[in-house]
Amino acid sequence: MISYTDAQILKGILRHDNLILQYIYKQYYYKVNYFIKKNQGSEDDASDIFQEAVIVIYRKLKENDLIFEKSSFQGYLFSVCRLLWLKQLEKRRIEKEKLNDSLPYQEDIYDDNLIELIEKNEKYGLYQKHFKTLSSDCQKLLQLFFEKVPLKEIARIMGYKTEKYAKTRKFKCKELLIKRIKQDTEFKKILEDDT
Amino acid sequence: MTPKTELFGRIEDYCLNLLDAREKEDFEKELTLNEELRDEVKLHHDIQDAVLELDVIALKASLEKIQRENTLNSFENGSFALLEELDEIKDLKEELTFEQLIDTFESLPKVHVYQHGKTANENIHRFYEEQNGSEMNGFEDELEGIELEELDGLEEAILESDILNLRDTLKQVAKSVEPQYSAEDIDSYLNGEMGDEILAEFEAELEMNQDLQFEVNLHNELDNALGEFDVMNLRDKMKNIMSAETSWNVSEQTIEDFIDGMLEEDLLMEFNAELKENTDLMAEVSLRNHINKAIGESDILSLRAKLAHARKESEKKEVKSIVMPQFDLKSTRFWRNSVAMIIVLVGLMGALNTGLQSVDKTYNKYFDTPTWASERSINTSSVDEYQKVRQYFAEEDYTKTIELLEHTTTTPQEAFVKNFYLALSYQNLNQYDKAIEAYTRVIDHGDNLFIEEAEWYKSLCYLKLNQKNEAKNELLAVIERKGHYENNAKAIVRKLKYTIK
Numbered sequence: 001m002i003s004y005t006d007a008q009i010l011k012g013i014l015r016h017d018n019l020i021l022q023y024i025y026k027q028y029y030y031k032v033n034y035f036i037k038k039n040q041g042s043e044d045d046a047s048d049i050f051q052e053a054v055i056v057i058y059r060k061l062k063e064n065d066l067i068f069e070k071s072s073f074q075g076y077l078f079s080v081c082r083l084l085w086l087k088q089l090e091k092r093r094i095e096k097e098k099l100n101d102s103l104p105y106q107e108d109i110y111d112d113n114l115i116e117l118i119e120k121n122e123k124y125g126l127y128q129k130h131f132k133t134l135s136s137d138c139q140k141l142l143q144l145f146f147e148k149v150p151l152k153e154i155a156r157i158m159g160y161k162t163e164k165y166a167k168t169r170k171f172k173c174k175e176l177l178i179k180r181i182k183q184d185t186e187f188k189k190i191l192e193d194d195t
Numbered sequence: 196m197t198p199k200t201e202l203f204g205r206i207e208d209y210c211l212n213l214l215d216a217r218e219k220e221d222f223e224k225e226l227t228l229n230e231e232l233r234d235e236v237k238l239h240h241d242i243q244d245a246v247l248e249l250d251v252i253a254l255k256a257s258l259e260k261i262q263r264e265n266t267l268n269s270f271e272n273g274s275f276a277l278l279e280e281l282d283e284i285k286d287l288k289e290e291l292t293f294e295q296l297i298d299t300f301e302s303l304p305k306v307h308v309y310q311h312g313k314t315a316n317e318n319i320h321r322f323y324e325e326q327n328g329s330e331m332n333g334f335e336d337e338l339e340g341i342e343l344e345e346l347d348g349l350e351e352a353i354l355e356s357d358i359l360n361l362r363d364t365l366k367q368v369a370k371s372v373e374p375q376y377s378a379e380d381i382d383s384y385l386n387g388e389m390g391d392e393i394l395a396e397f398e399a400e401l402e403m404n405q406d407l408q409f410e411v412n413l414h415n416e417l418d419n420a421l422g423e424f425d426v427m428n429l430r431d432k433m434k435n436i437m438s439a440e441t442s443w444n445v446s447e448q449t450i451e452d453f454i455d456g457m458l459e460e461d462l463l464m465e466f467n468a469e470l471k472e473n474t475d476l477m478a479e480v481s482l483r484n485h486i487n488k489a490i491g492e493s494d495i496l497s498l499r500a501k502l503a504h505a506r507k508e509s510e511k512k513e514v515k516s517i518v519m520p521q522f523d524l525k526s527t528r529f530w531r532n533s534v535a536m537i538i539v540l541v542g543l544m545g546a547l548n549t550g551l552q553s554v555d556k557t558y559n560k561y562f563d564t565p566t567w568a569s570e571r572s573i574n575t576s577s578v579d580e581y582q583k584v585r586q587y588f589a590e591e592d593y594t595k596t597i598e599l600l601e602h603t604t605t606t607p608q609e610a611f612v613k614n615f616y617l618a619l620s621y622q623n624l625n626q627y628d629k630a631i632e633a634y635t636r637v638i639d640h641g642d643n644l645f646i647e648e649a650e651w652y653k654s655l656c657y658l659k660l661n662q663k664n665e666a667k668n669e670l671l672a673v674i675e676r677k678g679h680y681e682n683n684a685k686a687i688v689r690k691l692k693y694t695i696k
Contacts, residue, residue: 013429021432021433022436025433025442026440030469030474030476033473037474047437050437054433058426124416124419124420124426127421128420128421131427143424174378177417181413
């Protein structure tokens, strides 16, 4: 199997390159899966953690805040996965002290920036999850708004008669989204953690 | 002995001073000697005094009256003059909106106090007190030893039950009242579209109001999160890869070489290292091992073939039952044995199935012609026209179905219904290329309820034609929809990876 350098992997993540993403999955997932299953998690937990760890790395890359001096991509990925799983265990009130540390990790990457980014990722992930549950019409409409497409153009694309209606529809969609987020127990937990 | 009634008469006369001098002297002489009589006389005296205390009785009645009047007055006066305009509420006959009620009367707290006063003496309150009796006792125990005088005003504060109630009511009212600023206002504020006058008011409120701060923050975060379409795309991509790809990092050839014991030392060490932790790879190796073992049982395979042949032969001879009475013992035993063997082999075939399924078997497993349901997408006039077609389709006469469908007049908007059933009919007649063309037309229409099904059946057509890449593309589209066929599509994608030869 072809292997890629860390630099190639990072570039691939930034470009959402299918081959690189497949490579990452095949190369590293099973170790994360093994670690999580050994520590009271399930297959689904492992998938979620692995996926979110890649997203966290992508966010870091976007912020130009990822340099491997002492570590490698593998070390960084495993360390992020481990930290994400520790947070989950904390939420589920499971003792972290008895952790079966089968994943090689680096303590020194656990700085405030990373923890802040992980918290932001968790919160934004929740918002985005609910966004995906909206009707395709609502999703499209909000997407156009966030892409700063002019109101007139939005009305035309969506087939609305007036700009005013497009604006009203947008508020309705957003209100529905906010309502769903507020009703989510995960959101309430995040708020509790913040306070 | 003096009868009791006579004795009571004499005691009463003595107490009321009605005896003459001689009778009185005799009675008092007896009184000094008889203790029982003395007690009786004392009791009579006490009763007499109590009955004669009329002034006290009158005073008690007056006090009760005053107390009753006080209770009534306190209810009518209300607390903090909250009920000054209560008559207006009492006289209300029209139905008011929530805002009118709040604006006109500032009424909710008043109504609460009014209701509270009205129900203060009802049994429910006493019942509530009884229910909470134990709690109150506990509270009193806790207070024991604390000098209440030292806590200045505490007693007064506790007794201000009306204020406590009012505070609770206000909390409830605050909870039930809609936020002052709508999502639209908050968006206008965040987009800098708020007018100057309202903006000043909004910002002043924002500074003081924590709830509003929370709402603005949430809107802000939400705008940022929803703008992250790149993150959402990446997440979707990862999800698709993880659902469709195998999670092991070795080629099929390496797995086969490992099973055959052909792996070189370095590769073997690497493979074993992964095998130790990768549960998916463990399962794959185990499956392949079982398949190999099953295939290796050539004796059972040949026996299966012989049995199948024997069964065909027996069917030709119209053997309908295996327990026919005219069978001799030897023959019955033979059939019993055969059935047992068939059961064993059916089980073995199940085990073999996962590994040996050919394209055809996969296709047959998943292809199932749906029932006619054109009504879900065409108007009633067209429904009549489709009646005959439906009949042919139900009778599985697909040639006639195609003939009729080709001649139906359909609007371009409803052509997808015709195309879908045309495609299904072609598929049933094994004309897969034509079926694919018709399914493509349904999918390209872009806005109908048959698209997911069309993608699914189209993928099966590709599968039958052994065009694996095209089949995989269609299956991935089905998976993406997360609909009815998602799991079946995932299963086939996995098989396409490493089972179908």
